[in-house]
Amino acid sequence: MPNSKIETREKPMDLGALSIFTAQRLVFRPGDTGYEDELAGFQTGFAQRPDVVFAASGTDDVVAAVSYAAAAGLPIGAQATGHGLPDASAGGVLISTRRMDExxxxxxxxxxxxxxxxxxxxxxxxxxxxxxxxxxxxxxxxxxxxxxxxxxxxxxxxxxxxxxxxxxxxxxxxxxxxxxxxxxxxxxxxxxxxxxxxxxxxxxxxxxxxxxxVTRLYGGALTFDGREVDPAAVLRAYTAWTETVPDTVTSSVAALVYPDLPMLPEALRGSYLVTVRVAYTGSAEEGERLVAPLRAIGPAHEDSLRELPYTESHTIHSDPDFPHAYYGENRMLDGLDTAAMERLLALTGPAADRMHVVQLNHLGGALARPAANAVPHRDARWLLRILSPLDDSTDRASLREFYEEVLTGVRRHVVGRSLNFTFASGDRTEGLYDDETRKRLAGLKATYDPANLFRRNYDVR
Known part of the structure; x- marks a missing residue:
């Protein structure tokens, strides 16, 4: 097996070799018309400035881009939608796959x-x-x-x-x-x-x-006004409720304070909302029975729980659909400390100096079953996520320190971090894998990518 500690230097870009590819494929370099458009993605807070972008329309284009990068000793990144950029980057090769959409x-x-x-x-x-x-x-x-x-x-x-x-x-x-x-x-x-x-x-x-x-489900969101209903009470009731539901129920709870901005609907400006999201594949009648304890928490600001076609499943969370800048972290937990979670809600709620989105996903069920893949931390019972919008005035070092502070209380329950929800912190890979999984992945890395070309990500090496 090749030595996993082998080091490579980035070689100067060979423009002559690149011109061969450019004649046959869609390639962009800094200053070219279309370069900025090709880099545009959902995450706008971390700039990418590659030496060359290969706009791939098929597998052959990807082969050409990888072959070029390997010959030039350049790091490789790939981007489809740009939701999960690991960090800002400069130089190297970016393979844009957005056209491979069949x-x-x-x-x-x-x-x-x-x-x-x-x-x-x-x-x-x-x-x-x-x-x-x-x-x-x-x-x-x-x-x-x-x-x-x-x-x-x-x-x-x-x-x-x-x-x-x-x-x-x-x-x-x-x-x-x-x-x-x-x-x-x-x-x-x-x-x-x-x-x-x-x-x-x-x-x-x-x-x-x-x-x-699956063609339909029972689901939606139950939203409480955090200034009328105690967010800590919602959290306690929700976590107690999850102990009673079958594996056919997938749910989460989220809390956020909306900024007072003119582009938001007036009803949302400055509001503090705590929302429970539910998806259930059983009947609507049984779904209504299951969510009754949630409705008993208090008066709902909004209640969209209903039977719906699966094609409307995205309306359960109604995630933002516009590009924006954000930073995020997460912890996978084997249990919950109620006092620590209440403190976290207090620190990220109306008293915070900026907007934070806190989400707690109920895990377990089929997620805990072993499978023949490297997805780790299947013993986790909860996924705790924090996401913060960024602007030009954001001190990102201070934001990271803030995250460490608010997550301190859950430390004793942490089993790791989730790769999918580690936003814009590519230099921090601790906790993404358990030791045995990381060793196996590093061995595969040494075999299939000994020069570590694919390092514009959460690098296992």
Whole structure:
């Protein structure tokens, strides 16, 4: 096995070699018309300034980009939608996969082949035509492939597990420019590492995923005004409620103070809202019975719990659909300290000097079941997330210190961090994997990417 500590220097960009690719493919360099547009993504707070952008329309373009970068000794990054940028970066090669957006559904096999640039909304729509559904996340604009490579915590996660658990095969371009069709049977160790290992081992150009015979669900959001109903009381009632529900119920609770800005609806400006989100595949009648304890918490500011087609599952969370700047962290927990959570709500609520979004996801159920992939921390019972919008005046070092302060109280319950919800902190990889998983991933990295070309991510090496 190659030495995992091998070091490489970035070589000067060979413009002569690049011109060969430019003549046949869509390539952008700084100053070119279209360069800025190609870099644009959902996360606007961390700039990328690569030496060259390959706008890939197919696997052959990805092979060409990887081969060029390998020959020049340049680091490689890949971007579909730009939701999960690990950090700001300069130099190297960026492979833009947004044009690789084909979805092909096989209704008989209950599978879909999903290209590297496909967004979840496309997969949901294509699958619904056949009475099927993918294990998508809460936002339809998120890239399906990158989401799944990080594990994929979806709308129905407690019932069906991680999205990575339902992958049948992957098409991968490795650092040597080879195209590999990877399955659990053909290359079991590589298959294991790709699912949960993020972008460390190459560029995944397509996935074949399993689909589920789900066409509708009972779900929505129950929102409380945090100035009328005690947010700590909502949290206590919610966590007690989760102890009573079956694995067919997936839920979370979120709290945020909306800024007083003119572009927001007047009813939201300055409001402090605490929202419980629910998704359940059982009947609407049983769903109503299950959520009755939540409605008993107090008067609801808004109640959207209802039976809905699966194509409307994104309305449960109603995540922002516009590009913006943000920073975020998370902790996966094996239990909750009520006093620590109440303190966290107090520090991030109306008394905070800026807007923070706090979310607590109920885990367990199918998420705790072992699977043949590298998705770690399956013993976690909760995922605690904090996300903060950024602006030009934000002191990011102070924001990181603030996160450490508010997360101190949950420290004794921390089992790790979730790769999918570690936003813009690419230099911090501790806790993303347990020791054994990290060792296995580092071994795969040494085999398939010994020069560490794919390091514009949360690097396992």
């Amino acid at each position: 979805v092909v559904v096989d209704p008989a096999a209950r599978t879909a082949r999903v290209g590297a640039g496909v967004r979840w909304g496309q997969v949901v729509a294509a699958a619904a035509e056949h009475g099927l559904a993918p294990l998508n996340g809460s936002a339809p604009s998120v890239g399906a492939v990158s989401y799944t490579l990080g594990g994929g915590l979806g709308v129905l996660a407690r019932e069906f597990g991680y999205a990575a658990d339902h992958v049948r095969s992957l098409e991968l371009v490795t650092a040597d420019g080879a195209v590999r069709q990877v399955t659990a049977e053909s290359e079991p160790e590589l298959f294991w590492g790709l699912l949960g290992g993020g972008a460390n081992l190459g560029v995944v150009t397509a996935l074949e995923i399993g689909l589920l015979p």
